[in-house]
Amino acid sequence: MKIKKIKTIKNYKPFQDFQWDCLCKDKTGRECSFSPFTVFFGENRSGKSSVCEILKDLTGFQRFEGDKPVLSEVELETVELSKNTAPNGKTYIKRNISTKTYRFEQGKWDDTPKEQKHILFFDVDFIDKNIHSHGTISNIQGYHTQNAGNLIISLDAQANKQKMDLSEKKMALSQFESNNKDILHLTVSPEEIVLFNKYKSLNKNQKGALAKRTLSEISDQKKDKDRLTKLLNKSAQIAGIQTINQLSDRPQISSKKVYIELFERDIKKTAGDGADSLIKAHYEQHKSFLEKDENYKRITDTKNKNCPLCMQPLSGATAVIKYYRQVFDKTYENEKQKYLSDIQNLEQEITEYLTFITNLPEDVLEAFSSFEKVNQEFEIKDLYNIDEKISYNKKFEICSKASQAISILQRALQQLKTLEKPKYCTDSAYDELNAFFVKLDKLITEFNKFIDSKNQKINQFKQKYSVKRNTDLEHQKVNNKIAELEGIYAFVEGERVEQIKKHEKVKSEKEKLDQEVDLLEDNLEKYLSEKIPQSLIDLMIKIIGRFNLNFTLKHIKLSPKTKEYPFSFRIYDKSGKERAFKQGLSEGERQMVSLAFFFALNENIGDKKDVILILDDPITSLDAPNLKILSDLIHEKTKTFGQIVVLTHHPLFYKYLSKCENPNPITFGIARNREEFGGSFIYSDPGFDLLADVKQCYQEMTEQAKKGTLCLEAIALKYGQLLRLAIERFIKNELLLWNKEDNFTQVTDNLISGKGKLIKLNDTDLERIRNIYKYCSYSNLLHADKEIPSAISELDNHIAEFIKITEKVY
Structure with a gap:
């Protein structure tokens, strides 16, 4: 069970009309809820105890006395366990988590959580009932020692029986270790465990096949290694x-x-229509000869009396020559030349193509x-x-x-x-x-x-191997692979599988005996820690020993005839002198004894994850170092308990708690308010980062201007004082190491770093810090009356200068 929200409180003590969903929101406007570690801060009479009283009544821890709220609502997260059956038939427990709101109205709750008394409270009532009343401890029945004794019951006979059972089991374990000494001492490397888990189920034939395959892979890898070895000396050649x-x-x-x-194509030819048929026939018969080598030109162009071809007289061939000149005129000559040129072009084209094909x-x-x-x-x-x-x-x-x-x-x-x-x-x-x-x-x-x-x-090969380093890496990778394969081969071929099988079997049997011994030891330890008063005292002494206190505790042993089991103790200082509880201890020391009893008692709880611890003003008077120790002690409990809730009015204690980490607490405040404004209320506390807030000056101005609520006088006063406080903390905590929140050991450890921070600043920076601080302390008071027109811009300049200086240090 866990607490999620106190949703409503109406007319109960300082609370008049509180609604969680209206007020408990973070910076983003999202509604907050309790976390595993929740811390509240509120001044006295703000309503911290009233919240605890509501939770006490809800869980049956303690009923309301006198006044009751008109209306109260609390949201809890509950866990229900149910038995379920898996498909394989096995039964398992399922945890069902749900939230439920419990409503108190007309003097009663509409329902009560099943986990009654799962919340343990540490407050004035717990101290008054179990430890002391105003420093006085009473042994009367029904008072302090008797009430405390009822929480821790001792049964010594049962403890002795458990010790005997444990001793017998340890002897059996020792005998088993002696009988199996050699096999238990077998050294098995993590690599062999991996190989064993992988190959333990192989039969003889499968092992042989694996060995053969592994040898083949080794051979391939060695070839690859040889190849890479050659490449190592060829980086320059590879690049080329x-x-x-x-x-x-x-x-x-x-x-x-x-x-x-x-x-x-036909070449144009012309001839007289009146030519003798014998001449035409003669032309057709000798046309090829005439066209060959342009023989016709030699006849038609000749001026000799004899034929240039046959040397016969041309006197009787006038008609023939005339016919030739008609056929072979200038047009024919031109067409023939073009025809031959076209043939040559195509011949050249075909020749080029033939060469390409060839x-x-x-x-x-x-x-x-x-x-x-x-x-x-x-x-x-x-x-x-x-x-x-x-x-x-x-x-x-x-x-x-x-x-x-x-x-x-x-x-x-x-x-x-x-x-x-x-x-x-x-x-x-x-x-x-x-x-x-x-x-x-x-x-x-x-x-x-x-x-x-x-x-x-x-190109991929060049990119990979032209750089020698890449080749080296791959070479090493291949070497590793060869070593891995050789390890597999040696493992499979040897007898390690059978040896490890036997080792695992004996080891498993020993672990079973170890577990039985551990279980008996745990049961005995649990029994002693829960029931034996001396165990509780030891825990209290251990807790008190963490603080800077100069006393210890000693349990008062009871008479064997005593039927009741009251719990009592005495206080002794470091010299062994007994001290009275009331006069010998301060108020803060008495509070520490009460807290030690509370925490020691809670160590006896079985399932702490189902328990909520609520501490209502656990400390009122304690010095800073011990406050820090107490906050750490409380935070440690978040690891074992389901939920921790602390309510305090102590500012420094709250600060320590809010700075705890893993888990980080969720922080709330409880503010006192007038009845006419709804009385006290709970709100989410976002924390206070001075430097971050100072940086928000102009952003807030802009946002207020958009809403129509901008007041420059208020801005000047607010951010002037924030800047002053930021400067003070910067000087004290960062430069001078006056941080009282740290113990002195941490301060001395930080001397070197602190010196380094100061060195980062020059005299001009320090002078600027001094002037800005003076400005914040004096000049800033003039802003509200608008005596300086440039007040806001001046403030902004100072903020910017200070932030620039801090950036040198952080």
């Missing part, structure tokens, strides 16, 4: 590895339309040769594969067929120069060539991607 060039794109050829036009397989082989050479030198994984080489060589055999088709086209073009049309199907031949071109384009693209993938492996 060149990537392989891709294949160039194939040359482009003219369109099919161009080729068809060329093969079908060299392509060699380029592919050259690329594979380059990969093979790099791989032989540096052994780059997956860089060169003979199967890939064979595959691509086969794919590029298409170049041979393409070359044949191109050669046929090339010869056809050459025949065109004779001005005789060759028998060549341009349309189908071009389509056949184009089909080769498409396949080659795809193949070139594919092979270039292949080259790019190999180049990536080269």
